[in-house]
Amino acid sequence: MLNKQESQQRITRLQQELKAKGIDGALFIYPIDVYYFTGTRQNSTLWVPAEGKPRLMVRKSVSRAIKESCIEETVPFPSSKEFPALFPPELQKIGFTFDVAPVQQYNYYAKLLPGREFVDVSAINREIRSVKSEWELGQMRKSGDMICQVFREVPGFLKEGMREVDLAAEFECRLRKAGSEGYVRMRAFNQELFQGLAVSSAACDPGFFDGAVTGQGMSSASPHGASAAVIKANTPILVDYTGIFNGYIVDITRFFVIGKLAPELEHGFATALAIQKYLVDNLKPGVICEELFLKAAEMAEEAGLGRNFMGAPGENAKFVGHGVGLELDEFPVLAQGFKVPLRDGQTIAIEPKFVFPGQGVAGIENTFAVGKNGGVKLTDMPDEVVYL
Structure with a gap:
C-alpha cells in the first residue's frame, strides 16, 4: 500500500x-x-x-x-x-x-x-x-519478476493443435494465481484490452487497438487478443501480456515457435532486437523521445522492413515505446511529434515489432526505467526466440 x-x-x-x-x-x-x-x-x-x-x-x-x-x-x-x-x-x-x-x-x-x-x-x-520514485520502481520490479515467472512456464504448456484462446486461458490462469490484478487501466478514449494477447495465425489481423499487433479476438464485439484459431507448427506465436501487481503495470512480449521460422520472420526478429538495443542504450535523461522513434523507423527501413514496422502495411502504429505505471499508456511516448526529453526514473515499454501479412508477427517487448547509463530492464529474462 x-x-x-x-x-x-x-x-x-x-x-x-x-x-x-x-x-x-x-x-x-x-x-x-x-x-x-x-x-x-x-x-x-x-x-x-x-x-x-x-x-x-x-x-x-x-x-x-x-x-x-x-x-x-x-x-x-x-x-x-x-x-x-x-x-x-x-x-x-x-x-x-x-x-x-x-x-x-x-x-x-x-x-x-x-x-x-x-x-x-x-x-x-x-x-x-511519469517520473517514478524509488518506491514505485520497486513495485514495478516486483511486477516484472512475477510476470517473468509465468513466461518461463510457457514452454511447458504450449502445444501444437491448441487454440490461441487455450494458450491465453492457460497463461492468464497462471498469471492470476501469481497475483496479477488484471485491471489494465488505459487513459486513452476508446482503447481497451483484456490483460494481453496470445496470437499466432490470427496475429496479422488489423484492429482498433493502437498498437502493432491486435489479434482477431473472439468476436467483432471483442476484436482484440486471442481467437479460436488453431496453433500450427512452423508458425510464430506472440505472447504479449501485462503483469499488474499492487496497481503497477509492466508490459512484456516473448516470441515462440513450434518447429522453424521462415527467414523473413527471423530477419524481422533480429531487426527488432537491434532496434531494442539501440533504444535501451539511449534511454537516458535529456534524449528526445521523437528522435528515438525516428532512429528506430530508420533502422527498420534500412533492414528493408519499413512498411512492416509496428503493424501491417497501411495499418502501422506511430510509436515504438510507451510509458507505463498505474496505466498502460502513460508519458512519455517514443513517437513522432513527442519532442520532449526523457527524465530519470520514467518507465517505458519498448516494443519494436514487425507484421508480415500471411506469415505472422515477429518482435520483442520489455519494460525499462530511464537511467543515467541507459535503460534498466524491469522484465529481466532472456529475449531470444523460444523454439519448441
Missing part, C-alpha cells in the same frame, strides 16, 4: 506545479488519479489546493477509504449545498483533468462552483506521474 510519505511527496510536487502556473488548486475525479495521490481507489473526489492541506471527499466506501487513505482529511462527500462553502471566493482558478473528465461531470462541478475558471491540468498530472 501507498505510505503517507510517498503520498505527501506527490502532493508537494503537484502543489509546486500549480503555484508555478497560477492555479489555485486542482479537483481530481478520475479513480486512478485519486489513487495515485491518496492510496485509495474508492469513489471519491480529491481537492488539492496550491497551498494547504488536501481534502478527500468520498461517496463510497467511506469506511474503506478512511482505512486506506493517506490524506488526513478523508470525509464523506458533502451535499450540493455544503460543497461550495468549502471553496472560498479567492479560489478562482480550478484545475481539472480534461483528458478524462466526462462533460457531464465537468458541468456538475462547474454548477457547484459558479463563476470559477476551470483549467486543464492533464499535462501537469501526467508529467508528475
Whole structure:
C-alpha cells in the first residue's frame, strides 16, 4: 500500500506545479488519479489546493477509504449545498483533468462552483506521474519478476493443435494465481484490452487497438487478443501480456515457435532486437523521445522492413515505446511529434515489432526505467526466440 510519505511527496510536487502556473488548486475525479495521490481507489473526489492541506471527499466506501487513505482529511462527500462553502471566493482558478473528465461531470462541478475558471491540468498530472520514485520502481520490479515467472512456464504448456484462446486461458490462469490484478487501466478514449494477447495465425489481423499487433479476438464485439484459431507448427506465436501487481503495470512480449521460422520472420526478429538495443542504450535523461522513434523507423527501413514496422502495411502504429505505471499508456511516448526529453526514473515499454501479412508477427517487448547509463530492464529474462 501507498505510505503517507510517498503520498505527501506527490502532493508537494503537484502543489509546486500549480503555484508555478497560477492555479489555485486542482479537483481530481478520475479513480486512478485519486489513487495515485491518496492510496485509495474508492469513489471519491480529491481537492488539492496550491497551498494547504488536501481534502478527500468520498461517496463510497467511506469506511474503506478512511482505512486506506493517506490524506488526513478523508470525509464523506458533502451535499450540493455544503460543497461550495468549502471553496472560498479567492479560489478562482480550478484545475481539472480534461483528458478524462466526462462533460457531464465537468458541468456538475462547474454548477457547484459558479463563476470559477476551470483549467486543464492533464499535462501537469501526467508529467508528475511519469517520473517514478524509488518506491514505485520497486513495485514495478516486483511486477516484472512475477510476470517473468509465468513466461518461463510457457514452454511447458504450449502445444501444437491448441487454440490461441487455450494458450491465453492457460497463461492468464497462471498469471492470476501469481497475483496479477488484471485491471489494465488505459487513459486513452476508446482503447481497451483484456490483460494481453496470445496470437499466432490470427496475429496479422488489423484492429482498433493502437498498437502493432491486435489479434482477431473472439468476436467483432471483442476484436482484440486471442481467437479460436488453431496453433500450427512452423508458425510464430506472440505472447504479449501485462503483469499488474499492487496497481503497477509492466508490459512484456516473448516470441515462440513450434518447429522453424521462415527467414523473413527471423530477419524481422533480429531487426527488432537491434532496434531494442539501440533504444535501451539511449534511454537516458535529456534524449528526445521523437528522435528515438525516428532512429528506430530508420533502422527498420534500412533492414528493408519499413512498411512492416509496428503493424501491417497501411495499418502501422506511430510509436515504438510507451510509458507505463498505474496505466498502460502513460508519458512519455517514443513517437513522432513527442519532442520532449526523457527524465530519470520514467518507465517505458519498448516494443519494436514487425507484421508480415500471411506469415505472422515477429518482435520483442520489455519494460525499462530511464537511467543515467541507459535503460534498466524491469522484465529481466532472456529475449531470444523460444523454439519448441
